[in-house]
Amino acid sequence: MTKRNQPGPEGDRIVAGGTAGNEASANRGFEIVAREDFSDQTFLLDIRHPLLAKAARPGQFVIVLVHEHSERIPLTLADFDPAAGTITLVIQAVGKSTGEMQRNCHVGSRLLGVVGPMGEPSRVTDAKKVVCVGGGLGVAPVFPQARAFKENGAYVIGVVGFKNKELMFWEDKFKTTCDEFIVCTDDGSAGIKGLVTEGVRSAMARHDDIDEVIAIGPPIMMKACADATRAEGIKTVVSLNPVMVDGTGMCGGCRVKVGGRIMFACVDGPDFDGHQVDFDDLMNRLKRYAEEESLAMERWSESCRQSRETPAPTPVAPLPAPDPTSPAGPQDT
Amino acid sequence: MAKKKTIRTIPQERNPIPVQDAEARIRNFSEVALGYGLENALNECERCLLCPQAECVVGCPVRIDIPGFIEKISQGDYRGAYDVISDANLLPAICGRVCPQEDQCEGVCPVGETLEPVAIGRIERWIGDLAIQEGWENVPYIEPNGFRVGIVGSGPAGIACAADMAKAGCEVTVFEALHRPGGVLRYGIPEFRLPNDVIDAEIERVTGVGVKFECNTLVGRLFTIEQMRDEMGFDAVFIGTGAGSPTFAGLDGESLNGVMSANELLTRCNLMQAGEFPAYDTPIHLGRRIAVIGAGNTAMDAMRVVLRLGAEKVYCVYRRTRDESPARREEMEHAEEEGIDFHWLTAPVEILDDGAGNVRAMRCIRMELGEPDDSGRRRPVPIEGSEYEFETDMVVYAIGTSANPILGQTSKLRLNKWGYIDTDENLATSIAGVYAGGDIVTGAATVILAMGAGRRAASSMKAYLGLRDSEVVYLAEHAEGAARLFGIDRAEKNFARVRVA
Ligand SMILES: Cc1cc2nc3c(=O)[nH]c(=O)nc-3n(C[C@H](O)[C@H](O)[C@H](O)COP(=O)(O)OP(=O)(O)OC[C@H]3O[C@@H](n4cnc5c(N)ncnc54)[C@H](O)[C@@H]3O)c2cc1C
Ligand SMILES: Cc1cc2nc3c(=O)[nH]c(=O)nc-3n(C[C@H](O)[C@H](O)[C@H](O)COP(=O)(O)OP(=O)(O)OC[C@H]3O[C@@H](n4cnc5c(N)ncnc54)[C@H](O)[C@@H]3O)c2cc1C
Ligand code: FES
Numbered sequence: 114m115t116k117r118n119q120p121g122p123e124g125d126r127i128v129a130g131g132t133a134g135n136e137a138s139a140n141r142g143f144e145i146v147a148r149e150d151f152s153d154q155t156f157l158l159d160i161r162h163p164l165l166a167k168a169a170r171p172g173q174f175v176i177v178l179v180h181e182h183s184e185r186i187p188l189t190l191a192d193f194d195p196a197a198g199t200i201t202l203v204i205q206a207v208g209k210s211t212g213e214m215q216r217n218c219h220v221g222s223r224l225l226g227v228v229g230p231m232g233e234p235s236r237v238t239d240a241k242k243v244v245c246v247g248g249g250l251g252v253a254p255v256f257p258q259a260r261a262f263k264e265n266g267a268y269v270i271g272v273v274g275f276k277n278k279e280l281m282f283w284e285d286k287f288k289t290t291c292d293e294f295i296v297c298t299d300d301g302s303a304g305i306k307g308l309v310t311e312g313v314r315s316a317m318a319r320h321d322d323i324d325e326v327i328a329i330g331p332p333i334m335m336k337a338c339a340d341a342t343r344a345e346g347i348k349t350v351v352s353l354n355p356v357m358v359d360g361t362g363m364c365g366g367c368r369v370k371v372g373g374r375i376m377f378a379c380v381d382g383p384d385f386d387g388h389q390v391d392f393d394d395l396m397n398r399l400k401r402y403a404e405e406e407s408l409a410m411e412r413w414s415e416s417c418r419q420s421r422e423t424p425a426p427t428p429v430a431p432l433p434a435p436d437p438t439s440p441a442g443p444q445d446t
Numbered sequence: 447m448a449k450k451k452t453i454r455t456i457p458q459e460r461n462p463i464p465v466q467d468a469e470a471r472i473r474n475f476s477e478v479a480l481g482y483g484l485e486n487a488l489n490e491c492e493r494c495l496l497c498p499q500a501e502c503v504v505g506c507p508v509r510i511d512i513p514g515f516i517e518k519i520s521q522g523d524y525r526g527a528y529d530v531i532s533d534a535n536l537l538p539a540i541c542g543r544v545c546p547q548e549d550q551c552e553g554v555c556p557v558g559e560t561l562e563p564v565a566i567g568r569i570e571r572w573i574g575d576l577a578i579q580e581g582w583e584n585v586p587y588i589e590p591n592g593f594r595v596g597i598v599g600s601g602p603a604g605i606a607c608a609a610d611m612a613k614a615g616c617e618v619t620v621f622e623a624l625h626r627p628g629g630v631l632r633y634g635i636p637e638f639r640l641p642n643d644v645i646d647a648e649i650e651r652v653t654g655v656g657v658k659f660e661c662n663t664l665v666g667r668l669f670t671i672e673q674m675r676d677e678m679g680f681d682a683v684f685i686g687t688g689a690g691s692p693t694f695a696g697l698d699g700e701s702l703n704g705v706m707s708a709n710e711l712l713t714r715c716n717l718m719q720a721g722e723f724p725a726y727d728t729p730i731h732l733g734r735r736i737a738v739i740g741a742g743n744t745a746m747d748a749m750r751v752v753l754r755l756g757a758e759k760v761y762c763v764y765r766r767t768r769d770e771s772p773a774r775r776e777e778m779e780h781a782e783e784e785g786i787d788f789h790w791l792t793a794p795v796e797i798l799d800d801g802a803g804n805v806r807a808m809r810c811i812r813m814e815l816g817e818p819d820d821s822g823r824r825r826p827v828p829i830e831g832s833e834y835e836f837e838t839d840m841v842v843y844a845i846g847t848s849a850n851p852i853l854g855q856t857s858k859l860r861l862n863k864w865g866y867i868d869t870d871e872n873l874a875t876s877i878a879g880v881y882a883g884g885d886i887v888t889g890a891a892t893v894i895l896a897m898g899a900g901r902r903a904a905s906s907m908k909a910y911l912g913l914r915d916s917e918v919v920y921l922a923e924h925a926e927g928a929a930r931l932f933g934i935d936r937a938e939k940n941f942a943r944v945r946v947a
Contacts, residue, residue: 164668164669165668168667168668168669173667178625178662182719182725182726182727183727184718184726184727184728185625185718185728209727210727225625226625226661226662227662228623228625228662228663228664229664229667229668230664230667230668231664231667233855358710358713358714358718358728359623359624359633359713361623361624361664361690361850361852362690362691362850362851362852363633363690363691363692363709363713363850364692364706364707364709364710364713364714365691365692365694365706365707365709365710366706366707366710368694368701370701375694375696375700375701377691380850380851380852380855381851394701397701397702397703397803398701398703398803400703400803401703401731402729402731404731405723405724405729405731406729408724409723409724409727409729412724
């Protein structure tokens with residue numbers, strides 16, 4: 114007779130380490146299986162999460178918890194590979210949380226939590242000709258969309274923007290996917306000198322039959338792109354990134370104004386009609402925690418400085434040592 | 447019991463519950479109500495008339511045998527009392543703290559017709575706390591029946607349903623989107639009212655009956671309800687995703703920095719520990735003079751949290767009067783003692799900008815009570831020309847919540863016109879084998895109503911799976927090592943096995 118009413122070894126699962134179905138509880142958290150540094154600011158992580166890799170669609174994002182004290186960090190799915198069971202994130206270290214990830218996330222370490230995919234997937238329409246624009250941290254997230262449109266038979270023009278040549282990445286990936294590919298740099302060290310809007314204008318000048326523009330990047334860039342296409346009336350989809358907490362539609366912190374209505378970016382978006390979005394509102398709301406962000410950054414930099422003197426890199430999600438006293442495995446099933 | 451108690455022989459005074467002094471407590475997050483000691487608890491039990499047809503049991507949404515556990519306590523059998531309660535409710539320390547007892551068990555207590563009703567909630571809490579302290583578990587004998595049940599959402603509805611299904615022998619997994627289980631208990635109700643340790647301890651009891659919790663799992667997006675049933679091998683599914691989507695009023699100035707929902711405020715503080723920023727990474731940008739709109743439990747919690755975080759002045763702005771406030775009575779009284787400044791019959795009109803995108807002030811209008819509305823409460827109507835401005839640098843909305851859209855977006859579940867899940871009277875949804883209950887069906891209600899719904903759905907799910915819905919205790923020889931007896935008799939078990947095969 115079986116008795117499965119003993120508190121099993123899964124007991125500890127109730128603490129934050131949900132492994133979403135398919136890993137033993139000893140492997141608490143989500144393993145980082147690859148890392149690539151594009152520059153001293155931008156890096157890529159591949160994370161093992163087979164279910165998520167299978168469910169992910171272009172335009173969706175995840176929320177990452179690095180450790181017990183961390184915030185919930187929203188990051189767009191830059192890629193996903195159902196066969197390998199991995200998802201790809203491309204992260205720009207801009208503050209404490211992303212800086213900490215840059216410093217501590219290594220191959221083999223684990224993230225405490227990865228939840229998603231969140232948000233409505235991007236609508237891959239039947240558009241015949243599309244321009245996919247990525248600026249800064251938007252370059253990676255626009256890639257799966259470019260690929261999805263290509264697979265759908267569209268003519269895809271890729272436009273990406275960086276500060277300078279050194280920060281560029283994924284040129285090959287875009288080149289093999291896009292029918293045309295335009296690079297813009299602020300200093301002209303590669304491609305066109307200027308902002309991505311230059312690239313968009315140049316595409317518009319050469320093609321009068323663009324059906325859709327997808328623009329992902331800093332709000333100011335998405336705003337400029339929406340302004341550039343407004344006169345021509347070209348449908349322009351942007352992916353908004355307001356400050357989020359839960360990412361499940363529960364807090365309303367991510368609310369944005371679209372066409373005069375309040376929308377929650379995490380469940381109603383993150384994609385919206387760029388011509389309807391109130392970007393000034395978004396930019397103002399992104400400043401909400403500026404004071405706290407710089408305080409956190411200062412403290413963090415200080416602690417990095419100190420730990421450099423006594424190097425002892427902390428593991429990302431400190432794993433509890435397996436408890437030898439806990440019952441070994443399910444009783445007798 | 448020797449002689450039959452009467453209203454005249456019982457102790458006349460309700461035993462007071464010790465509370466932390468208001469001056470001290472507004473500077474800490476420790477519990478406000480400290481709970482009964484043994485003597486108080488025993489005294490209060492003496493006040494119960496042990497009515498044979500106990501109305502309090504009917505008044506309790508999960509039908510706890512209240513006279514049953516009170517009698518056990520009076521006999522000195524505290525462990526037995528815990529077993530009586532936890533047969534119906536695995537979360538007594540939680541419910542004893544947060545239930546609106548005045549509207550339920552205590553509201554119908556006959557003692558209350560002449561005197562103050564028996565303090566059932568406080569006694570329940572005392573037993574719940576004692577059980578945690580002593581490490582008691584009420585783990586019944588469970589025989590696996592091979593059925594797998596998936597539960598979406600780890601709030602009180604999900605937990606109650608999970609516990610009942612696990613006790614019936616099903617293999618139960620609860621999926622939760624956030625990184626900690628508990629639903630509103632965890633992210634909404636603050637530490638000084640419901641400590642996290644208490645939630646942890648009682649949820650551990652639920653894992654004790656075999657329920658597995660999987661956090662960080664956003665159902666609908668990671669997999670759909672239909673996939674749970676068709677591909678993942680769940681024989682039945684229960685949805686208890688709550689009504690967590692905060693409402694705003696659509697006033698000018700709502701997107702200014704400094705305006706947030708109570709859910710955001712409470713989630714930052716309770717779930718993410720923003721009060722301890724920068725030791726924890728999630729910040730909260732606290733104002734000095736904070737206005738909270740609304741006067742329900744959520745509003746009370748929001749006000750009392752910001753007070754403890756160091757706000758100088760906290761206002762409550764509510765368009766009706768104190769009598770119409772839906773908050774638990776005790777919370778209202780505590781909020782008043784703590785110095786919250788209540789503005790009854792006042793409605794916000796506009797939130798004003800400081801010129802840099804932050805809140806500077808709020809314009810309000812005074813109201814008066816008119817004719818009764820649908821809810822039977824007198825409708826507040828604005829008094830013309832009574833608008834005024836008052837200074838505030840943070841505005842928190844606690845004016846209600848609505849249905850979360852994710853499951854509607856991702857499944858074929860039939861929703862009603864407000865976006866809540868449509869169910870029949872047995873809590874079955876439009877998808878066979880999928881049941882729903884709690885706030886996602888009724889709209890925002892209470893912990894214990896959600897638990898009651900979870901239990902009702904469990905009984906429908908047992909019927910659907912062909913399991914007998916019974917709390918009757920069977921055959922002693924089944925009992926090897928199990929603390930108590932519970933479950934389904936052998937003949938029926940065999941029937942279930944045949945079905946599975
Ligand atoms: C849906 C969504 C998808 C995102 N995808 C990516 C991505 O793929 N790669 C990536 O590098 N970043 C992405 N971000 C932004 C990323 O979440 C923030 O950069 C990160 O949370 C900043 O945390 P921090 O502590 O490192 O910096 P902080 O010190 O908190 O902030 C530094 C700066 O970043 C801005 N910022 C803070 N929070 C956010 C936020 N939630 N969104 C945008 N800007 C913010 C602040 O205004 C500030 O100027 C995304 C954000 C959202 C909402
Ligand atoms: C601040 C506040 C104070 C309150 N105080 C009291 C009180 O004192 N007494 C009282 O009786 N009631 C109180 N209530 C009301 C009470 O908490 C709720 O009625 C009750 O919690 C509802 O339970 P539920 O199980 O239906 O949903 P919830 O408690 O809301 O739980 C739902 C859970 O489902 C999860 N979820 C949602 N969508 C998904 C998804 N797609 N996939 C996976 N998981 C998902 C959510 O993250 C959440 O954890 C209060 C509510 C609030 C907000
Ligand atoms: S992040 Fe909380 S509602 Fe969108």
